[in-house]
Amino acid sequence: MLDSHDVDVESRRALVTAAEELAADGLLGDSVLADPAARLPEPLAERLADVLRPPAPGVGHRVVRGLFAGFTDPGPTPLHWRETDRERCAALDIALVLVAARFGRVFGWTDQQDGRIVHNIVPSPGCEAMQIGSSSTTELAWHTEDAFHPDRADLLLLVCVRNPDGIGSRLSTVSSAGLDERDIRHLLRPEVAILPDDSYEDDTAAAREPVGMATLWEREGSLGLRYDPSYSRLLTDDEEFRDAYGRLGRALEAGSFGVPLAPGDLVVIDNDAAVHGRTAFRPRYDGTDRWLKRILVRSPRQRPARESLEHGYGQRQVDAHGGRPVLRV
Numbered sequence: 001m002l003d004s005h006d007v008d009v010e011s012r013r014a015l016v017t018a019a020e021e022l023a024a025d026g027l028l029g030d031s032v033l034a035d036p037a038a039r040l041p042e043p044l045a046e047r048l049a050d051v052l053r054p055p056a057p058g059v060g061h062r063v064v065r066g067l068f069a070g071f072t073d074p075g076p077t078p079l080h081w082r083e084t085d086r087e088r089c090a091a092l093d094i095a096l097v098l099v100a101a102r103f104g105r106v107f108g109w110t111d112q113q114d115g116r117i118v119h120n121i122v123p124s125p126g127c128e129a130m131q132i133g134s135s136s137t138t139e140l141a142w143h144t145e146d147a148f149h150p151d152r153a154d155l156l157l158l159v160c161v162r163n164p165d166g167i168g169s170r171l172s173t174v175s176s177a178g179l180d181e182r183d184i185r186h187l188l189r190p191e192v193a194i195l196p197d198d199s200y201e202d203d204t205a206a207a208r209e210p211v212g213m214a215t216l217w218e219r220e221g222s223l224g225l226r227y228d229p230s231y232s233r234l235l236t237d238d239e240e241f242r243d244a245y246g247r248l249g250r251a252l253e254a255g256s257f258g259v260p261l262a263p264g265d266l267v268v269i270d271n272d273a274a275v276h277g278r279t280a281f282r283p284r285y286d287g288t289d290r291w292l293k294r295i296l297v298r299s300p301r302q303r304p305a306r307e308s309l310e311h312g313y314g315q316r317q318v319d320a321h322g323g324r325p326v327l328r329v
């Protein structure tokens with residue numbers, strides 16, 4: 001079930017060397033792509049070409065073991081994403097961004113994690129039971145990343161900094177859900193309004209006109225999926241639609257599988273083919289907690305035409321490739 005690849009030691013070393021050189025110039029993960037010359041060295045990109053390509057839609061993910069394992073320890077896990085020491089993380093973050101850029105356009109959101117490009121996913125006091133990445137004691141329910149927005153990521157990259165208790169990420173794909181024709185027909189209808197999740201600072205979203213969104217769409221020989229029941233409202237009382245939506249949830253649960261992540265591992269998720277989640281865990285809050293880095297990538301693919309009419313709740317993207325001054329420390 002798991003699509004997993006290992007990376008040779010030479011490639012790991014070359015990645016560290018390239019990223020450390022850029023970090024020594026004062027660049028950060030968030031600023032490196034504003035320098036048009038910054039990219040993976042070509043010989044390294046060629047060596048990694050087999051693993052740095054989008055997963056097939058039917059698979060929905062690719063795990064690249066140990067790609068980032070050669071970096072020095074970035075220090076204790078912060079208690080909040082805002083407390084991340086970005087200088088100390090610079091080389092790792094730069095490597096992550098350069099790898100992400102091989103997949104497409106790297107971006108962030110102005111209202112999420114202060115518009116940063118490299119997101120830090122750590123458990124935070126006060127967020128334990130929420131449905132966001134900084135939760136812990138509650139299971140993180142199935143979701144498409146940023147499902148509320150028409151320009152959401154096509155690909156999502158997660159990198160493990162540390163994970164001492166082996167807290168698994170979970171994945172499930174629409175292709176393995178085994179939906180019948182009748183359910184698919186219902187779920188192609190734009191009957192679900194999905195709101196921004198609580199990691200966004202804008203709290204005016206609920207007041208906006210709800211937009212009907214399709215849960216499934218036809219996509220080059222497979223189905224696309226847009227699903228985030230924790231932040232969704234069904235816009236119809238049609239029992240057949242509601243039953244189909246319920247069956248989808250159960251089918252995703254039944255077809256789910258865990259992705260064990262160790263320090264340095266990368267998982268690339270096709271955000272149109274797979275939903276992701278996380279099991280519950282007890283946070284330590286002592287600097288040793290699970291710590292992931294997240295990067296969003298856009299490499300436009302087929303989505304329902306009507307999505308282009310959506311307001312996206314006014315959420316705007318931050319383009320990592322330019323339009324912002326190069327920040328130096």
Ligand SMILES: [Fe+2]
Nearest residue numbers: 143144145276
């Ligand atoms: Fe997520």
